[in-house]
Amino acid sequence: MPSSSCCESSVKQSGAETVEFKIHGMDCPSCAATIEKGLLKTEGIESVKVHYGTGKMTVSTGSSEAHNQVPSQVKKLGFEAESLQAPEGHETYRIEGMDCGSCASTIEKHLRKNPKVKEVRVNFSTGKMQVEHVTDSKEIIKEVGRAGFGASVENTENMQEPSTRPFVFSATTISGVLLAIGFLVSFTALPLAVVTAFYAISIIVGGWKPARSAFYAVKSRSLDMNVLMASAAIGAALIGEWFEGAMVVWLFALGNSLQNRSIERTRDSIRSLINLTPKEATLIENGQQVRKVVEKVSVGEIMLVKPGEKIPLDGDVVNGTSSVNQAPITGESLPVDKQSGDSVYAGTVNESGSLEVKVTKVVKDTTIAKIIHLVEEAQEKKAPTQAFVDRFANVYTPIVFSLALLVMIAPPLVGFGSWGEWLYKGLALLVVACPCALVISTPVAIVSAIGNAAKHGVLIKGGTFLEKAGVIQAIAFDKTGTLTEGKPRVSQVKAKQYDAGKLISIARTIEEHSTHPIALAVTSYAEEREIAPQAGEDFAALPGKGATASISGIQYFAGNPKLFDEMDVAMDDWQEDIKLLQESGHTLILVGTRQEVLGLLSVADTIRDITVQSIQSLKAVGLKEMVMLTGDNDGTAKKVSAEAGVDRYFAELLPEDKVEAVKTLQREGKQVAMVGDGINDAPALATADLGIAMGGAGTDTAMETADIVLMADNLEKLPHTIRLSRKALNIIKQNVWFSLLTKVAALLLIFPGFLTLWMAVISDTGAALVVILNSMRLMKQQ
CATH class of the missing domain: 2.70.150.10 (Calcium-transporting ATPase, cytoplasmic transduction domain A)
Incomplete structure (x- = not known):
């Protein structure tokens, strides 16, 4: 069962082994590109795909040796890779008491001295240790204890993620403190060298990680935000702007910390689903x-x-x-x-x-496991808006980077201003060249929305379908099983000059031996009213007409009007009732003998309790047209459509006719969604702009065939889905425009000299944080 914390997908295809990892430390999608390019240079690795939105990486390797190299290679690139399941023969432990990455190294070195330990890997970011050994767990826990730390076997009881770590003196904190001290010292009589020393140490402490990441990004020919920020900080120091350089590093580190805390909340939007099931x-x-x-x-x-x-x-x-x-x-x-x-x-x-x-x-095949798997897959699929933004960013960054170099060199060469002045403006332009807020504007919103939908019993298969749901103008509903219960029920009983209870008892006696849906409706109706059957014999089905049985020596019949017509039974007293009920969409069961009709039962498929409310809610959301598709006759269709509150109906449709009905709505210029059960309505679901299957919890087919799956067997959550999709579209537009306007404003302020380096950093990391927080509002949508 795929999970965000403790399991791995590993399959072999064409001789290659595909494994999944959780990546820690990515600041923006360009980090994903850095990892992909860096790993592809490693021998034995055939393909790499990093999904920034979910923090997951899929790697195809030609051998287990190449698989084992992945974490160390990723570490060299400045990130942490956690295999989503320990390889066979390994055990996973939770480690307590680690304060930094060197603690992890201490544990690894200590355990490697034990001859019973074959392999050990400690991940500081996750607080987990994977060990391959030939001893027992108690011995491993004891060894970790000797190294000064606590350990416990990760099992089904402690798989939940640890709570947020308390505040610690991180590199960001130390860098900020040194920056503040340097700033305060600058107002004293102490030598300038002392102030510069504080700023320099602040740059080194806070900038070590981004500088290391930048080194590996450049090595793998990737132009990410670490490269741009490191270049800006180093450039500021070279031209003597030590305060600016230290401020750039600290703000960048602080912004990243806040972004990472926020983005992890969106990545973990389905963690509550994982923790739903008991472990025992x-x-x-x-x-x-x-x-x-x-x-x-x-x-x-x-x-x-x-x-x-x-x-x-x-x-x-x-x-x-x-x-x-x-x-x-x-x-x-x-x-x-x-x-x-x-x-x-x-x-x-x-x-x-x-x-x-x-x-x-x-456990790995349960409905909840499939939901988690489908949601994780959906969060990794790019929406059209995201694909466009990514293409834009791929062009924007190199252009602005080149422009920054041109700004640094060209004006001073032609005698327009000083080198220091234009170098400073070029460095500010380098910071502005990072399109971080723009690139994450869409995926964070999509991950938040899909996670929210999953918690409400709705599976949205990807960002493309989330966006489509937001622009839908008309919805076509299959009648049977979607708007209605899909199970016929007795709606009326008429017995002229005869006891209604005895009529139902006779009908039940005849129909109890049949499995026909109408016969079952009669039997259920009698059971609900505790009307017992009588002693019958000579039971027989009359295909296409009804059924018969003998009770107390008298032969009784239960069937359609055609059956009694053929027996020349007089029905003059019943013609008006028969006509009215048939015109209103009821199926009739006449009960009688060869001489007379004793009474009749009308059967109809009833509207679901939640249908009318859901239709009204959809209209309130602003959908233009609700349409019902059915194979029933016009009378039945008219009756059901009026009860459900739909605007329009198409009756007497074969499955292929439903496809044509959807195309008719599309030709009218509408974006159309089709709602059905995901099996019988497959052609129409595929033809519609958006296919919505209902009752996914009861059928795997529904979960696989449609673009959106309502897990409940009713329409209750469809209005929520449309509202969520529309809000997601609005938030994505807000994010994109805010990101673009922020960049334009920063670019315009650089050349007059109004934009300082640290202001440029705030405009970048601040914008990214605003975009993330704005997207997280989707997680709370009700």
């Missing part, structure tokens, strides 16, 4: 209750889920009744009643009675 399950084995970690539970085992507990794995109820809160998976606002035969999902909450559940899926 209570199993019933030989009449005893046994606790077992979920990874070791097999299909077919019986779980006991007590009231108030979360359900550990997907399964079917075999004993007990309860109400289950499925909101974490489907977004449904009300609990759902469960009894024997019903399906339940991992991560949902059993609210009342105890349930015995037969496991149907192992």
Whole structure:
């Protein structure tokens, strides 16, 4: 099961091994390019793809040796790579007490002295250690303790991420303190060399990491923000602007720290989903209750889920009744009643009675696992706006960088101003050349929105579909199972000069031996009213007409009007009722003998409780047209469309006709979404500008076929999805325009001399932080 903290995807294709890593320390998408270019130079690495939005990296290697080299090579580039699962035979530990990267080295060196330890790797950023050994866990924990640190095996009980680290004296803090001391000392009578020394040390302390990253970026021919900032700081020092240089370094480091803290919150937008499922399950084995970690539970085992507990794995109820809160998976606002035969999902909450559940899926195949996997994939897919911005940035940065060099050299060469003056302006232009805020304006918003949707029971398959949902003008709904329950129900019973209860009893007796949906509707109606069947015999189906049975020696029939017509049974008293009910879209079941009609039952597919409310909410959002597509006759379509509140309907449609109906709406100039079950409506879903499948929690096909999946089997969360998409589009536009205007303003202020180096840094890192915080508003959208 893909996860943001503790698992790895590893598959072999065409002889290559594909592995996933979590990358720490990326400041902007250009860092991703630096890592990709740097790793591709490593022997044995065939392809590299770094996704800045999710902080994930996928690497294809030709051998396990190349795989093992990845973390060290990434470290050389100035970043940290964490394998998303320890290789086979390894154990993962959490380490407590590390204050810096050298602590990690201390532990590694100490453990390597133990002959029972084959390999050890400690990641300071994540506080994790991976060890391959031939001893037991207690020995490893004891060895770490001897080195002065605490260790615990990472298992299913402590997989949750640690809380935010308390404030520590980081390089950024020390750099800021030295800068402040230097600034204060500058007002005293102390020599200028003392002030310069404070500024210089501040630059070294705060700029060491970005300078190292810049070195490897240049080495891999990547022009990222570390290169630009390092160049600006070094240039400022060379022309004697030590205060400016120190201010650039400190503001850059501070901005990065704030950005990283904020961006991690958006990257972890699905962590709450990962933590939904309990780590252990209570199993019933030989009449005893046994606790077992979920990874070791097999299909077919019986779980006991007590009231108030979360359900550990997907399964079917075999004993007990309860109400289950499925909101974490489907977004449904009300609990759902469960009894024997019903399906339940991992991560949902059993609210009342105890349930015995037969496991149907192992932990990596559960619905929640698939949701997490699909959401992570979606967050890595670029939206059209993001692709455009990336192309723009690829052109913008080299142009402005070249312009900065030209500004430094050309004016002084022709005698226009001094070298120092134009070098300073060129350095400010270098800082402005970094399009960080612009590049992250779209992906951060998309990651936040997709994470929010997942928490509300909606899967959006990528930024492209998020953007499309924001511009949809019309929605076409399949009728059966989407607007309606999809299950016929008895709506009226008419019995002239006859007892209605006895009529229903006769009908139930005849229909109980049939599996036809209409027969099941009659049986359910009788059961709900506790009307028992009678003793019958000689049961027989009459294909296309109805069914028959003998009760107390009399042959009774239950079927359509055609059946009684063929038997020449007089129906004059019933013609008006039959006509009115058929015109209003009801299916009729007449009950009688060969001599007379005793009464009739009308059956109709009922509108879902949530349908009308959802349609009204969609209209309130501003959608222009709601359309219903159905294969039913015009009478039924007219009745259902009026009850649902849709604006228009297309009736008597075959599956291929639904495709043509969608095309008709598109030819009218509308962006069209199609909502169906993801299986029968596949052609129409594919034809629409946006395909939305409903009921994804119950069918894998729905989760795979559509662009957007409503996990609940109703439309409750569709208005939220449209609102979220539209707000995401607005925020993306705000971010892009704010980023561009900030850059234009900075460029215009450079040449008159109004923009200082430290102001340029604030305009860059400050703009990036504003963009991130603005995007994070999508995480709170309700």
